[in-house]
Amino acid sequence: MSNPSGNNTRLIACITIIILTSMLMLDRLVPEGLFLDGVTYAAISRNLAIGKGSFWALYYRNPWIFSEHPPLFFGLQAIFFKIFGDHYLTEKIYSFVIWLLTAILLKQFWNRAIPGNGVSYSYALPLLLWCLVPTITWGYTNNILDCTMALFDIAAVWTLYRSQKDNNMWGIITCGILIFCATLTKGPVGAFPLAVPGLYWLVYQRGSGKQFFTAVMLTIFLTAMLIAFYVIFYQFPGPRASFDRYLNQQLIAALSGQREITTGGLGRWQLLYDLAIQMLVPIAITIILIVIVRLLKLTPQKTSGKHALFFLLIGLAASTPIMMSVKQRTFYLVPSLPYYVLAVAAIAYPYFLVITNRFKAGQKGLRIFRLSAIIVSLGLCIYLGSKVGQVGRDHEMIANMHYLAEKFPKGEVLGICAEAEKDYAFLAYLERYNQMEVNRIFYAQKYVLIDKELCNNDIIPIINSIGFREEPIDLSRYKLYHRHFPLKFDFTLLNPVFRTRDK
Structure with a gap:
């Protein structure tokens, strides 16, 4: 079914999607103005960069030591302030880099999990679906912590997925470090990759007692690594004071309902409703692809239900623990959305593939498209340059x-x-x-x-x-x-x- 012409069609789709999604992001990212939390986090990161406060005692404004979140995000963003200076675009550049790295990892994960058998550029599908989720565009343009945590988590899941298939111990150790980084960005909700070994066994290896034992031992090893990191850091006064403040002022208070309640009328189930709303566009696109295939009377490959189930279970592992708290906001879903998108993309993939193979593009058409894409990209760069310094909100x-x-x-x-x-x-x-x-x-x-x-x-x-x-x-x-x-x-x-x- 796969052929060079189909690959050309997918390349055209890929370039188009990259241009459109980048434009969608940058059009909201370049102007001045951020969501309240994003402004607060940028101020703290800038303060850290100029020597106000320290990594373990973040300074917001006198006399407040900021303890709402762990410090890794602020330490990373402070590096950008050191490099680019105190400009409103600094936090924007950081957000774009995080978005770009996450997109690359999403592409790598898709290519590894969905073997192409000669099919190129199929990653355009999950990238498109991911970028069309409203909270993704909003979150990555407003400097929220969840985006950085999502980067560490998808890196951990991808590394663990590869390591389980290749029996790579160094990859597993790297995964443990990445999970620690995710939790040091936004707390325990970043530890969901610990569930991946068990989910991998459940979907792909169920029935194998040996593989079940391996999955259990792998989870225990990663959990022990995570605990060991915190125990080691807790021996030092700075980290110990930081962890204690976060535990008492934020985590325990949030779990016990002592912080602000943002769940609305649905209570703890609000997040599932928000998830359904966020996934409407990817699901709608999948339905459209299926309808087109039926109308054209094409024959798609069989959908890989196991891949879709695996991604779906990871998404649930990432999002359902948040329901323990009555403090819920839609952008808390950002770390879980890549996996829900991958699940939908795994279902839509055979239909996307058969359509792109049906509408073939030759080398001449590809050359014309590339030239057009360059011209359009230059025009978009000029347009975005004109938006620098403009105010987008507030x-x-x-x-x-x-x-x-x-x-x-x-x-x-x-x-x-x-x-x-x-x-x-x-x-x-x-x-x-x-x-x-x-x-x-x-x-x-x-x-x-x-x-x-x-x-x-x-x-x-x-x-x-x-x-x-x-x-x-x-x-x-x-x-x-x-x-x-x-x-x-x-x-x-x-x-x-x-x-x-x-x-």
């Missing part, structure tokens, strides 16, 4: 940050009211831009920034009474007050009391 917030960065020196601390301390987006952007911070003990600062939408008006007479005077500022939402008296004593001893509203 327009007013980013404009305010640029204004404040021009008005105040780097590292300036602004006094704010207590209510404004709950404006997390404002605080994150303020820290990310120009390394500016805030202090709710406003009377001890040189400048006080009052948010007219959040702060109680009763604070203004107090500010005026202790020697602050309003200064003109070109920000409609804020008022700026400048202290006009010398700071001769510790104003933190003061405790002005004023009425506050329930905001």
Whole structure:
């Protein structure tokens, strides 16, 4: 069934998909602006790069040591800030590199798991389905931790899959290191590759007692490796303090429901609903391929049900543990989505193959297409270059940050009211831009920034009474007050009391 003309057709499809998916990613990645979590993580990584805090004691803003997540993501992104400097594109470049490496591993995993028998460029199918999942495009353009964890996890699964087939002990050890890196990025949810040996036996080797014993021993070995890494690091004061903070402030609180609840009306089942929504496009494309094959009366190869089942079980192993927590968000699915996509692609593959073999492209057509692709790519590069510096989201917030960065020196601390301390987006952007911070003990600062939408008006007479005077500022939402008296004593001893509203 396979022939050079079919390979040419798949090459054309592959190049088209690469151009379209890259454009889809970069069009959202290049403009300025990020989701709140992404801005926060970029600020922490930048702080680490300039010497604020340390790998085991991440600095966000005074006096907070960031303990919401393990530190590996921030250490890796800090390297990019060291290389590219403190520019808004730095975290964007990091995100694109993570996306690109994940796509390469997805391609490698597909090529290894689905033997081509002379069929080239079939990886275009899973890459297309993966990039068309809405959360993939959103997640890899918003600097979330889950994307980095997904990279370590798919590297671990691919390495373990190869090592099991080739009996490569060094590959298994590498897999253990990668699982440790995944958990050091976002905690225990990154340890799901530990289930792969058992799932591999269940799908491909069921009935073999010897292989079952091998799978159990392999899982025990990898688990022991993971525990050993943490035990060794726990002997040192820095890692021990970091692990304790993460365990007490984040992990236990999240599992016990003490953190924010984001599951919606479906409770812990919300994630399964979100998964179904995310997979609608890949499933729809598969159905379209099947319908086309039926209409053309083509004869596809038999679908490999075992491969689809194996990928599906890995996806379930990656996503179902998240349901233990009532803190769920759709982008938590990012590490599991490659496997769900591979499962769907394994079902769609025979139909994709027979269609690309049916519509043949010769060498002349391929040359014309390559020339067209080069021209289109150059045009897209010019288009993307024009978007550098443009604002993609949070327009007013980013404009305010640029204004404040021009008005105040780097590292300036602004006094704010207590209510404004709950404006997390404002605080994150303020820290990310120009390394500016805030202090709710406003009377001890040189400048006080009052948010007219959040702060109680009763604070203004107090500010005026202790020697602050309003200064003109070109920000409609804020008022700026400048202290006009010398700071001769510790104003933190003061405790002005004023009425506050329930905001």
